Amino acid sequence: MHYYDGSFGGMHLIWWIIWVIFIAWIFFIPADIPYQKSKKESPLDILKKRFAKGEISKEDYEESKKILNADFTKNLNS
Template identity: 40%
Template sequence: MNFVWWFMWIMLLVWIFATPFRIPGQRHQPSSALDVLRMRLASGQITPEQYQEHKQLLDTGELRRG
C-alpha cells in the first residue's frame, strides 16, 4: 500500500513538471501582431476588408510601432 502512495506522488510531480504550461493566469509569450489581427477578425471587431488592409501593411513592413 505504501508503494501505491509513492507512485501517486511521483506521478503527480511528473505531471506538474512535464506537462506544457498553459495554466490560466500564467504568463505566456505575447501574441504576434498577426495573431492579434486574426483574433480581432474572429471576434468581429474588424471587417474582412480591414483585416486584409492591415495584413498587407504587416506583410510589407510599412506599419511601424508608434
C-alpha cells in the same frame, strides 16, 4: 549544534548543493511551461482574433494584413 566526529559532514554539504540546485531550477525554468507565463501574441495573431470576433471588416483585415506582412518582410531584409 553537535556533529558526530565529522562522519556526516559530507552529507550536510550534499544537501546544501541539492537545495541550491533546486532553488536555481525554480528561478531559471523554461518560460514555455503551461500556465507559467502568458505567451506574447504577434500583431498578426491579434489581427486574426479581432477579425474572428467581428471587430473589423474583411477589407480592414486584408489591408492590415498586407501592411503587417510588408513590415515583416522589410525587417527581414534589413
